[in-house]
Amino acid sequence: MKKTLLSVVSLGAVAALALSGCSAGGSETESQTIKVAYQKFGSFVQVDNHMKAVKKAFEAANEGLTVELVPIEAQENDYATKLALMNKSAATAPDVMYEDTFRVQSDSDAGYLAPLDEYTSEWEDWDSFYDNAKNAGLGSDGKTYGIPMGTDTRAIWYNKDLFAEAGLPVPFEPKTWEDVLDAAATVKAELPDVIPLNVYSGKAQGEAASMQGFEMLLYGTEDTLYNTDDQKWITGSQGFVDSLGFIEDVYQGDLGPTPEQALDKNVGNLVSGEWLPQGKLAMGIDGSWLSGTWLEEGTAPWAEWDTVMGQASMPTQDGAEPGATSMSGGWTLAMGSKSTNKDAAWDFISLALNKDNSQAYDIAASQIAVRDDVSQDPDYQAANPTFGFFSEIVATTHFRPATSDYAQISSAITVAMEAVMTGQQSPKDAAAAYDQAVVGIVGEENTESAE
């Protein structure tokens, strides 16, 4: 009796071991598959399309290798979180990932990314990339961790039809913040059913709020976030309070979407997919890639977009030189440090970003090219009438502080924005709370007062 019981138990244990062995094993020998992780969210499907095309070409050229695409359906910050969690374990870490330039430093510090210098040194295409774009892919140790796919700038997109209806001049050429707010007030008075101005704001929008929203304002004042020379974060600046004041004017002054609309994670998709094409929004501070949604292969094709939508560069606060401001970022393809077949991963990256594929992606996603052979290609220049405008404002553009603390500080900015837009705190109090948060993140010794 006892013997039978024992043997049953031990048999069960052996079976369980064998089963768990089956499920856990396999990853060691499976380096014939490369896993590619990237973001796919709402109207943002261009990377997905690009990766599908490259997968086909890669598998045709490399017999025996398979590409496993892992599209992560999440808004920007959630994408970064999910990617970081994937990267934490060798079992889930991707071989190739779509990586925001501002996260390259912190993710390479975290040991998630593999340096690419030995590959780029033998890659003849590498010379075609612009130097500033190459710099965006550098880690804090000076090694290259990301190959840039394209860059972007930001400006005001406005609906010319609605502007004409409201009696505003077209083309719209604001010189100061006041001009922008005045135009919004006119739209509100003349066209009460139209949302006058969209500025991304609040925690739910993550990096879109701090970059498209807040930094487009702050870098048009006399202050910045970070003193690059002293490598210190700036606290207590008037520009910070004024920028929050602009957010307060928009959201508490009923010149923007209602705060609850703006706090919806989906607002980015609404702006590009519904509000602008349907004439529900008069203007918005948004990225150069916006028109990608309206192209034929986008998620909300809109044939007339080019005649209806105009672009104006974002003015500085009081019209001070150089009169306009912008922010630039961009995304890269990076290699996972836990990849078991790094050579194949590199082959995939270099195929995805060769001249033809870079150009196809830059056109589809309305990216500003980072390869000189692409930007000089007549097909690229003719592909989108806004490329000229957005390439020009590169002259007045700014880049985010490229430190590994930036991601956390960016979150602190969105907290301050949300407190102001919902009326919970005055711009001054929210700025003070931000200062305290920054000191908490980087330490007192890494900050300096604006004065």
Place this chain on the structure above:
Amino acid sequence: MSAPTLARPDERPGRGTSPRPGRARAATHRSLVRSIPLLPAVVLLAIFLLGPVISSFYGSFTNASLSGASAQDSAFVGFDNYAALFADPDFPKSVMLTLVFLVASAIVGQNVLGLGLALLMRSSNRLVRSLVGTFVVTAWVLPEIVASFAAYAFFNDTGTLNNLLAAVGIDGPNWLYALPMLSVILANIWRGTAFSMLVYSAALQDVPQEITESAEVDGARGWQRLVFITIPMIRRSISTNLMLTTLQTLSVFTLIFVMTGGGPGTDSSTLPVLAYQEAFQFGQLGFGTAIATIMLLVGAAFSVAYIRALKPEVD
């Protein structure tokens, strides 16, 4: 086997005081063998409950993060996370919101409403009983995420509630934005009452009819019978139910996250939402687990209080 049986009558006076060593060993052996079937459960508990608790406790003393250098090798930082937590103005607010949510939705809402429904259903006819039962239990049967979206659709600015109010001429507020805590509390009561109702229905069936009847004969009114007879007799169920609903409500995350995302601002950021935000939005895993550890302590404190106050073990 026969020898001990024969010896037993002689030994009876001293039984238990000095058992023979051989028998004790046999008994230990037997109880060990008999507890073998418990082993899988114990192992599973250790892996899936004790493991995370210990790793969360340890994690709260490190600077572990999602990205940056500390993601690679996190260092032991002592009580730094706790010091930062107590200095953070969001933390006391979050603790208050958690307590408000706990008391209003679990301790008062779910328990009182659950007991009330159970009492009413006991004295109602079968049709009403099954109708009400089905209706209430539906909320409990729904997966949490579905229930959360249902509550979101109900309280949303253009949702069911405001449409109903508009039908009778009332212009309802934007519940999720203007009254976020009230909305999530009502939603949690809706979702959790079924559980309390089921527990109390079962408990009420165990109250002997004779005692209630004799109290009635002695002239006790309805409320007196409830307070002096029924409630003391179902004390153990109350204690268990309070503990379960408290712990369940303390960890409610999906409902709040879907309905308000912890906002507007931080106006409905209870501790689980705050912990999620710190750990996964801001990438500070160590700081987030410190909040989780505090939650563990709050839950433990409530459990001890219930056990002490209601003494479920003493009859």
